[in-house]
Amino acid sequence: MNLFTDIGHLVAGAIAQLQSKGTLPDGLDLGPVTVEPPRDPLHGDMATNAAMVLAKPAKMKPRDIAEALAPLLAEDDRITTAEVAGPGFLNLRLAPSVWQDLAKDVIAKGSAYGRSGMGQGKRVNVEYVSANPTGPMHVGHARGAIVGDATASLLAYAGYDVTREYYINDGGAQVDVLARSVYLRYLEAHDLSVDWPEGSYPGDYLIDVGEALKAKVGDKYLEAEESEWLEEVRTFATDAMMDLIRTDLASLGVVMDHFFSEKSLYDTGLIEKAIEELRDKGLIYRGTLEPPKGKTPEDWEPREQTLFKSTDYGDDVDRPIKKSDGSWTYFAPDIAYHYDKVSRGYDMLIDIFGADHGGYVKRMKAAVSALSESRVPLDIKLIQLVKLFKNGQPFKMSKRAGTFVTLRDVVEMVGSDAARFHMLTRKSDAALDFDFDKVKEQSKENPVFYVQYASARISSVLRKAAEAGIDCTDDTLRAADLSGLTHDLEIALAKKVAEWPRLVEIAARTHEPHRIAFYLFELASDLHTLWNAGNDDTSLRFLQEHDPAATQAKIALARAVSVVISGGLGILGVTPATEMR
């Protein structure tokens, strides 16, 4: 249920009537017709641009179309006035009962209110985090994890069939470095002293892994050549790192549906298969790239390589898929991985990357377009960096100084709920300030607190009503008479609730979960405003001790708000508060 689409259908019906009467020509595209809340409340409750966007194709003046539509719309019970305004807007005012009764519908729908069928069950793969399995995740990974997870939840809420996926970079040189580092810890576990070469991973987190390796293989590899132990240690080490990562993710409430191993691509020959697919399309060739202008690397020399003709699909230059020693570049398994995703039948792919991977966007999109015959859209979201603050002061991360902030540190310091909400209060492509003190602050400045406080207040008033012996169960509330909700603040709150399904669709269409966070803040703000008004005007208080009917009406509205807050926080992966401590 979505009031805006309901009224949109009404507008479409009115247009059809005019067409059958010959006032408007047939065959008009209604796609650009919108029904939305006007920015200025003085313009009514909803406005449609129908007359303006149909003017040109219908070869009529916008105001003439609007004048013809207005009386037809006004016939509907829900609409009290339909006025032509400005260049041809049609401003609609809805009957108070529409807003009042909305609360009952919301309560009846419960957690289904706001869910949308726009996804039509289409299958979407959201790939996120995909941190190298070489150590614990840091705070930057946390943002990617949270944005990816919320995006996945958002799309599921909007009716898509969503898979949450993690690409394990376990096929490259860095996991060999990991294996060698673990081997050194293994030697240490046998009380041998070791030298740590440049570029290894000397972090403490590998000590346990070395011990565990010792427990598993004993002294088998103490005197062995690297070629004998490398593969087993590598597998052992990456498994251990993935356990670590899974645990870290779980502490944020992030649970993946599927982990995909880069290494498996080499083992199964999928890379060759994907490249063959491209070759069949004539997109693979031997050639020599121009050096980048302005900044030629010192050791540049022209070299013939195997290239993917990504320029056919909008990239700036063609991209190498093989190194000069004949092995694959990083891009090749990535092509194969996305080829696999396309082969698995997804209708849409979403990748959540760090901003430092911005240069890969065009080539990945080119590869997916080529491999899917442009059937599968790929949206890549770049996550900008997180700037840490403590007491308002910038907080630099440094491994050496011991100020390296891990994902787990963040969860332990501020909690999963606050971390998640805060990371979603910014567009993902804008840098985010994360101040440990502000995120924990209990004030209006902190949207996490403000939204949770709203849900806590509603829980509180429900408890109080029960104590006062007023029946406020959902079954009772959805049958209540809400015609007493006439105050501007009450109607305004109901209107905000009415916007929820519309907002979900906008956020889902744009793949931007931060819109949910902003909406929830506004909704909470409207609730607090009404609540505060109850301080001066007791008739606005939700709990009217001696008037059960009025209490039920007011609480029905509050309950509808809490339904939306729960649904919205659910998308963000944040638990609604029932009380504040």
Added chain:
RNA sequence: GCACCCAUAGCUCAGCUGGAUAGAGUGUCGCCCUCCGAAGGCGAAGGUCGUAGGUUCGAAUCCUACUGGGUGCGCCA
């Protein structure tokens, strides 16, 4: 040199497939808040939407050029 992202109130940021007088928080200023619904409330001021063009009935939004900041640019994944 090229590509991508960003630029909106003093500060931090929203702003819908282009829509009417561009919003919020914070800060500033004024008023209120001794107890009941608490971690404040009400109101005011504050803008050439980076600059210059273009498309359009209509542009913060789309296009072009420029300025400033970030990221990246063949055998690193």
